[in-house]
Amino acid sequence: MTNVDKPLxxxxxxxxxxxxxxxxxxxxxxxxxxxxxxxxxxxxxxxGKLHFPPVADCGDCGSSNLKWTELDGEGEIETFxxxxxxxxSFSNEADYIVAIAQLKEGVKALAWLTGVEREDVQVGMKVRxxxxxxxxxxxxxxxxxx
Amino acid sequence: xxHSRFGDRSDVNLSELxxxxxxxxxxxSGLTAKQIPYVAVGSMGVWSEEPLPAVVIAEYxxxxxxxxxxxxxxxxxxxxxxFNAYSAIASxxxxxxxxxxxxxxxxxxxxxxxEIIGRAGYYLWEFENFGMTFPxxxxxxxxxxxxxxxxxxxxxxxxxxxxxxxxxxNPLAHLQHEITVEKVLNSSVIAWPLKLYDCCPITDGxxxxxxxxxxxVKELGVEDPVWIEAIGFSSDTANLSKRENYVGLEASVRAxxxxxxxxxxxxxxxxxxxxxxxxxxxEIMAYEDLGFCMKGxxxxxxxxxxxEMGGRIPVNVDGGxxxxxxxxxTTGVSMLAELTKQLREEIKPKERQAPMKNYTAxxxxxxxxxxYCYVTILRR
Numbered sequence: 001m002t003n004v005d006k007p008l009x010x011x012x013x014x015x016x017x018x019x020x021x022x023x024x025x026x027x028x029x030x031x032x033x034x035x036x037x038x039x040x041x042x043x044x045x046x047x048g049k050l051h052f053p054p055v056a057d058c059g060d061c062g063s064s065n066l067k068w069t070e071l072d073g074e075g076e077i078e079t080f081x082x083x084x085x086x087x088x089s090f091s092n093e094a095d096y097i098v099a100i101a102q103l104k105e106g107v108k109a110l111a112w113l114t115g116v117e118r119e120d121v122q123v124g125m126k127v128r129x130x131x132x133x134x135x136x137x138x139x140x141x142x143x144x145x146x
Numbered sequence: 147x148x149h150s151r152f153g154d155r156s157d158v159n160l161s162e163l164x165x166x167x168x169x170x171x172x173x174x175s176g177l178t179a180k181q182i183p184y185v186a187v188g189s190m191g192v193w194s195e196e197p198l199p200a201v202v203i204a205e206y207x208x209x210x211x212x213x214x215x216x217x218x219x220x221x222x223x224x225x226x227x228x229f230n231a232y233s234a235i236a237s238x239x240x241x242x243x244x245x246x247x248x249x250x251x252x253x254x255x256x257x258x259x260x261e262i263i264g265r266a267g268y269y270l271w272e273f274e275n276f277g278m279t280f281p282x283x284x285x286x287x288x289x290x291x292x293x294x295x296x297x298x299x300x301x302x303x304x305x306x307x308x309x310x311x312x313x314x315x316n317p318l319a320h321l322q323h324e325i326t327v328e329k330v331l332n333s334s335v336i337a338w339p340l341k342l343y344d345c346c347p348i349t350d351g352x353x354x355x356x357x358x359x360x361x362x363v364k365e366l367g368v369e370d371p372v373w374i375e376a377i378g379f380s381s382d383t384a385n386l387s388k389r390e391n392y393v394g395l396e397a398s399v400r401a402x403x404x405x406x407x408x409x410x411x412x413x414x415x416x417x418x419x420x421x422x423x424x425x426x427x428x429e430i431m432a433y434e435d436l437g438f439c440m441k442g443x444x445x446x447x448x449x450x451x452x453x454e455m456g457g458r459i460p461v462n463v464d465g466g467x468x469x470x471x472x473x474x475x476t477t478g479v480s481m482l483a484e485l486t487k488q489l490r491e492e493i494k495p496k497e498r499q500a501p502m503k504n505y506t507a508x509x510x511x512x513x514x515x516x517x518y519c520y521v522t523i524l525r526r
Contacts, residue, residue: 007156007157009156009253012195022270022274052387053270053271053385053387078290078391078392079286079287079289079290079293079392080286080289081282081285081286081288081289081337081338081339081340082335082337082338083277083278083279083281083282083337084334084335084336084337084338085260085279085281085334085336085337086257086260086277086279087257087260087261087264087265087273087277087279088255088257088258088260088261089261089277090277091257093277096276096277098276098277098278098282098286100286100386100387100392107387108387108388109387110271110272110276110278110385110386110387111275111276112275112276118338123289123290123293134275138275140275141275
C-alpha cells in the first residue's frame with residue numbers, strides 16, 4: 001500500500017452530543033448563596049479544615065458533618081492568564097482573564113477577573129470574589145479589582 | 147521497541163497506526179504477537195471514534211486473547227501503562243508484556259480538542275464557568291514563575307528553539323523545522339503569556355515497547371538489554387486552587403525523588419533525559435522539579451545551554467513534546483522508546499545521540515497539570 005497525496009477519510013454519519021447533569025444537592029447552599037450575593041465555603045468541625053470550593057465530605061479527616069461559613073471574598077492575586085484561543089463551548093466569549101487568588105480566610109479560588117485590562121493586572125493585586133450571573137443566565141462568581 | 151512517524155496521520159486509522167509501532171517492537175524483541183500474554187495500552191481516546199481502543203488494536207495486531215487493559219493517566223497514560231505491565235512482571239506473574247501507547251487526536255476540529263483537554267482538570271470548578279484550557283493551566287505557572295524568578299518570555303522561547311532544533315533532525319517528529327526566538331515571540335497568543343510556539347502541537351502517533359523479566363531476557367538471548375531501574379509516581383490536587391504555589395509541579399518532585407531512591411542514582415548520574423515539555427514553561431519547571439538545578443534556576447540552564455547536546459544533561463534531544471509532538475497516551479511510551487535507542491547508542495543522525503557515561507536515562511511524564519506524574523529511570 002502507498003500513501004495517497006490527500007488522505008481519504010469517511011465522515012461519520014453519527015454524532016454524539018453530551019450535556020451532563022451535575023448533582024449539587026449536597027452543596028446546594030453554595031449555589032443558593034450565589035443568588036443571594038454570598039460566597040460560602042464549608043468548614044470541617046472535626047479537623048478545622050476550611051474547604052473552597054465547598055465539599056460535603058472532608059477528605060482530610062473523613063468527617064461528613066461539615067458546616068457552612070460565609071467568605072468575605074477579599075484576596076490577593078497569586079497568578080493569572082488571559083485565554084485567547086478558547087474551547088469550542090466558549091467560542092462566543094471575548095478573551096477572558098482567569099486568576100487564582102489567595103483569600104484572607106486562607107483558601108484560594110480560581111475565577112474570571114473582570115473590570116480590568118490584562119495589561120493592568122499584577123501578581124499581588126487586591127481583588128474581591130463576588131457572585132455573578134453568566135452570559136448564559138447561570139449563577140457563578142468572579143473576581144473584581146478592589 | 148517501535149515508534150511511528152508522529153504528525154497528522156490522517157493516512158491511517160487507529161489500528162493501522164498502532165501496527166506501525168507494535169510490529170517493529172515485536173520484531174525487535176524476537177517475540178511474536180501470539181507469545182505476548184499481556185498488553186497494557188496508554189490512550190486517552192475521545193478524539194477518535196473507538197471507546198475501547200485496546201480491544202480494537204489488539205485484534206488488528208494479532209494480540210487477541212492476551213490480558214488487556216487501557217490505562218488512563220491523561221498525558222501520562224503511556225507511563226501508567228508501562229507501570230502496569232512492569233508491575234505484573236516484577237510480581238512474578240508474567241515473564242513478558244507489551245506496552246502500547248496510541249493516540250489519534252486529529253479526527254476532530256481544534257476547538258473541540260481544546261475543549262476536551264481543557265476539561266482535564268476539575269470540570270465543575272475550573273471548566274464549567276471558567277473555560278480553562280491546557281495552555282491556560284500552564285500559563286498561570288509561567289506567570290508566577292516569571293514574577294518570582296524573573297524568568298522571561300525569551301527564556302521560554304529558548305526552550306522551543308532548542309527542541310525544534312532536534313525535532314528538525316528527528317525523522318519521526320511532527321514539526322521538523324527550526325525556529326527562532328523572534329518567531330516564537332511574534333507568534334499569536336494562545337493563553338497569555340504562552341504563544342503558539344510555546345505550545346506542543348496536536349499530534350497522532352504510536353509507540354510500543356516489550357518488557358521482559360531477567361529470566362526471559364536470558365531465554366531470548368537478548369544482548370545488552372535496557373533495564374527499567376525504577377518507576378516513581380505521584381499525583382496532585384484536581385483543583386489548581388488547592389495547591390501551594392504555581393512555580394513547579396510537586397508531583398514531579400515526589401515522583402522523581404522516589405525514582406532516584408529506588409534506582410540508587412542522583413540527577414548528576416543522568417546522561418540524557420526526556421521531560422514533559424507540553425509547554426515551554428513545563429520544561430523549565432521540570433529541570434527544577436527533577437533536581438537538575440536549584441529552584442528558580444531552570445531558565446539559566448536553558449540560557450547557558452546546559453540541556454543542549456554537549457551540555458551537562460541533554461534534555462529532549464528528540465524534539466520533545468514541543469516539536470516531536472504529544473499524542474497524549476503515546477508520549478510516555480515514546481519516551482521509553484527514544485531513551486532505549488539513546489542507551490543502545492543507535493540514534494541517527496548522530497547529532498542527536500547523547501554521549502553515554504553512566505548509561506542512565508530518565509523519562510519524566512506528567513498527566514494533566516502535574517495531576518499525575520511518572521518518572522522512569524532506565525539503564526544499560
